[in-house]
Amino acid sequence: MSIFIVSKISIRFGHMRYVKENRERRKRTSYLPWRSAEVCENIKEELGKPYTQVIPKSTVKRISETNPIQHSLSDIGKFYTISEEHKKKYFQLNGFPKDFSEQTTIFNENAIMIRKPALEIIEYLKNADYTKLPIKYVISMHLHKYGRKEANISETRNGLVDLPLEGALLLKHFQLQNETLLNKLNLKTTKEYVWNQRESTKVGEPLMALVNHGLNRVRYSCDCIHGLINELKNAAINGQIKFLVAIGGFNSFYAGKTMIRMDEKYGTTTDQISIFQSFLSTLQNDWCNGAIIMTVCESTTLPKYRGSPLPFFLLRREGFETLDPFIPIQVSKLSELEFHSLLDYYEDRRWLQKIGARDELEFISCRIPAELSRYCATL
Amino acid sequence: MPLQKIIRNFRHILNKRSYSQYAKSFIRPIIKESDIQNITESKKINVLKNLNVKPPQNWESSSILNEVVLLKFTNYIMRDGKREIALTQLKKALEIIKKIQVEQYNKTTDEEERKQIILDPIRIVKQAVANCQPLLKLCPIRRGGSVYQVPVPISDTESVFRAMKWIVESSKEKEGPTPFALKLAHELLDASKNKGRVIKKKIELHRICEANRAYAHFRWG
Incomplete structure (x- = not known):
C-alpha cells in the first residue's frame, strides 16, 4: 500500500517539474479559455459592443395580384397578401393551419408564397368537364385534427356517434364563407326534415334556415350537416350551383381508433362518427357539376400509421379503394428559387436574425419547409 | 495530525489522473471562423504556427446552431x-x-x-x-x-x-x-x-x- 502511494507521488512530482518547464509556453496560449471562463468571456465580448439590428441585403419578391386564378407559372416563389377583410370572411374559424395563423399575427400580414401544386390544381379545375362525375384531387398536406371531444349517440341514424360542438363549428364556418352566395342563389329545401314532435323544417324554406337551426339547436347540428350536403348535391345535379368539397387530413377518416369517450370507454372508431359518414357520401359517384379536393398528411393519423407520405400507405387499402380513381398531386420540397425567396421574406420580417448561413441551413434542412422553419425559429 | 486527515488533505493530488492522451504542450483548437480570420491577420499566428493542436471536442463545432x-x-x-x-x-x-x-x-x-x-x-x-x-x-x-x-x-x-x-x-x-x-x-x-x-x-x-x-x-x- 505504502509503496503504491509513494509511486503515485513521485509521478506527481515528475509532472510538476514538467509543468514548470512549460510554464512559459502555457502563458503564451492562455488566451484560449476553458469552458466556464469561455462563457464569461463570450458574454463580456458581446455586451461590450452596442447592439445594432441586422439589416437584410436583398428585397422580397412580391406580386400585387391577389387573385390566385390570375397567377401563372412565371410567378412561382413570389409572395401575395390576403387582405384583412377576406381573412375575416373566409378564414375566421378554420382554414389556415395553426402555425400559419400564428405567424400572420407575428408578421402583421397574411402573405402566401405561390407554389406549383396550387397552380396545378387551379389549372385542372379550369379545364375540367363538369357534366361528368366529380374528379378527386389528393394533396399531401394537413389542416384539421381531432382529439378528446364531447359526444352523443345519434338518434336518427343507428349505431353512429354525433359530435355536436364540432358540427356547430363546421356549420358556422360554412355560414361565414357562403352566406352572400346562398342569399343570391335563393336555394330552397326539397325535403321535409322532422327533428322532433314540435320542431321541423318544411319544404320550400331557404337553405340558410337549415344552417341556422343547426346553430341554434346544437344537438341537431350533425343531422343538419347531413341534410345540407344532400341538398347541395341535388342542387349541383340540377345545375343550380357548382359544388366544391375540400377536406383536410382525409387519412384521419381511416385512422381507426379515436380519443372519443362514450359511456366511460374509448371504444368508438372513426366509421361510427356521423360527420365522417355524411362527408363520405360526397365521394360516391352519383352527382356532377363539382370537384373534391382533399389532403393527406402523416401528422393527422395515429403514430403507428406514420412512416411514409405516400397515399396508399396513409389511406390504407380501405381508404384507397373508396377514393380510386383520383389525381395525386405531390407537394415536393422547396426548389432553390423558393428556398431563397422564403429566407428573403424571413429576413425582411426580421424573423431570421443570422444572415450569411444559408448554405448551412440548406444542408441541414434538405430544403424541407417544416424542417427549415424549425431551425429558423431559434436563429 | 492523524494519518487519515493527511490523506484526506492530499486526496485531490492522489486521485488525480496525471496522464493524458495529449502532452501538455498541445493547445486547444480555435473553432469560430471569425476568430480564425482575426488570428491569421494578427501576429499571434507566428507563435501558433509551430505548436501542436488537439482535435476539437464532441460538443464543439463552427455551426451557427452552436x-x-x-x-x-x-x-x-x-x-x-x-x-x-x-x-x-x-x-x-x-x-x-x-x-x-x-x-x-x-x-x-x-x-x-x-x-x-x-x-x-x-x-x-x-x-x-x-x-x-x-x-x-x-x-x-x-x-x-x-x-x-x-x-x-x-x-x-x-x-x-x-x-x-x-x-x-x-x-x-x-x-x-x-x-x-x-x-x-x-x-x-x-x-x-x-x-x-x-x-x-x-x-x-x-x-x-x-x-x-x-x-x-x-x-x-
Missing part, C-alpha cells in the same frame, strides 16, 4: 442527464422571446422606437445573465463559537453560475399550469430589462452583504 452560452445554460436546466429535453425547452423559450419581440417590431410604426427593440434572442439571454450576476456572496465562517455570514467577493465564473441557476430556479417556482419554456422566456425578458424576481433576489443579497459589512475581516482570521 452557441457556448446556450450549451452552458442547458446544464442547469437538465435533470437526470436528459440533455435533449433540456435543449428543446431552451429552444422553445428562445422562440417565444423572438415571437414577442418580432411582433412588437412589426406593429410599431415609429422608426426610432423600432431601433431600440432587441430582436436577437441570444443577445437577450446574454444580457439577462449579465444583469443577474451578483458581486458578492455570503460564506458561513465560525468564530468564537458562533457562525457569521461573511460577505466574500465572487469570481467571474461563479457569478455567471449563480445568475443562470437563479433564472432556472425562479422559472420553476412560478405558480399555475403554464409550461416551463414560457416561464423561462418571460423570466429572461424581464431580467434583460433589469426587472423581475431574479433581479430582486440579487439586490436582496447585496443588501444583506451591506448589513454584514462589519464581519468582513473574519475572512482573514
Whole structure:
C-alpha cells in the first residue's frame, strides 16, 4: 500500500517539474479559455459592443395580384397578401393551419408564397368537364385534427356517434364563407326534415334556415350537416350551383381508433362518427357539376400509421379503394428559387436574425419547409 | 495530525489522473471562423504556427446552431442527464422571446422606437445573465463559537453560475399550469430589462452583504 502511494507521488512530482518547464509556453496560449471562463468571456465580448439590428441585403419578391386564378407559372416563389377583410370572411374559424395563423399575427400580414401544386390544381379545375362525375384531387398536406371531444349517440341514424360542438363549428364556418352566395342563389329545401314532435323544417324554406337551426339547436347540428350536403348535391345535379368539397387530413377518416369517450370507454372508431359518414357520401359517384379536393398528411393519423407520405400507405387499402380513381398531386420540397425567396421574406420580417448561413441551413434542412422553419425559429 | 486527515488533505493530488492522451504542450483548437480570420491577420499566428493542436471536442463545432452560452445554460436546466429535453425547452423559450419581440417590431410604426427593440434572442439571454450576476456572496465562517455570514467577493465564473441557476430556479417556482419554456422566456425578458424576481433576489443579497459589512475581516482570521 505504502509503496503504491509513494509511486503515485513521485509521478506527481515528475509532472510538476514538467509543468514548470512549460510554464512559459502555457502563458503564451492562455488566451484560449476553458469552458466556464469561455462563457464569461463570450458574454463580456458581446455586451461590450452596442447592439445594432441586422439589416437584410436583398428585397422580397412580391406580386400585387391577389387573385390566385390570375397567377401563372412565371410567378412561382413570389409572395401575395390576403387582405384583412377576406381573412375575416373566409378564414375566421378554420382554414389556415395553426402555425400559419400564428405567424400572420407575428408578421402583421397574411402573405402566401405561390407554389406549383396550387397552380396545378387551379389549372385542372379550369379545364375540367363538369357534366361528368366529380374528379378527386389528393394533396399531401394537413389542416384539421381531432382529439378528446364531447359526444352523443345519434338518434336518427343507428349505431353512429354525433359530435355536436364540432358540427356547430363546421356549420358556422360554412355560414361565414357562403352566406352572400346562398342569399343570391335563393336555394330552397326539397325535403321535409322532422327533428322532433314540435320542431321541423318544411319544404320550400331557404337553405340558410337549415344552417341556422343547426346553430341554434346544437344537438341537431350533425343531422343538419347531413341534410345540407344532400341538398347541395341535388342542387349541383340540377345545375343550380357548382359544388366544391375540400377536406383536410382525409387519412384521419381511416385512422381507426379515436380519443372519443362514450359511456366511460374509448371504444368508438372513426366509421361510427356521423360527420365522417355524411362527408363520405360526397365521394360516391352519383352527382356532377363539382370537384373534391382533399389532403393527406402523416401528422393527422395515429403514430403507428406514420412512416411514409405516400397515399396508399396513409389511406390504407380501405381508404384507397373508396377514393380510386383520383389525381395525386405531390407537394415536393422547396426548389432553390423558393428556398431563397422564403429566407428573403424571413429576413425582411426580421424573423431570421443570422444572415450569411444559408448554405448551412440548406444542408441541414434538405430544403424541407417544416424542417427549415424549425431551425429558423431559434436563429 | 492523524494519518487519515493527511490523506484526506492530499486526496485531490492522489486521485488525480496525471496522464493524458495529449502532452501538455498541445493547445486547444480555435473553432469560430471569425476568430480564425482575426488570428491569421494578427501576429499571434507566428507563435501558433509551430505548436501542436488537439482535435476539437464532441460538443464543439463552427455551426451557427452552436452557441457556448446556450450549451452552458442547458446544464442547469437538465435533470437526470436528459440533455435533449433540456435543449428543446431552451429552444422553445428562445422562440417565444423572438415571437414577442418580432411582433412588437412589426406593429410599431415609429422608426426610432423600432431601433431600440432587441430582436436577437441570444443577445437577450446574454444580457439577462449579465444583469443577474451578483458581486458578492455570503460564506458561513465560525468564530468564537458562533457562525457569521461573511460577505466574500465572487469570481467571474461563479457569478455567471449563480445568475443562470437563479433564472432556472425562479422559472420553476412560478405558480399555475403554464409550461416551463414560457416561464423561462418571460423570466429572461424581464431580467434583460433589469426587472423581475431574479433581479430582486440579487439586490436582496447585496443588501444583506451591506448589513454584514462589519464581519468582513473574519475572512482573514
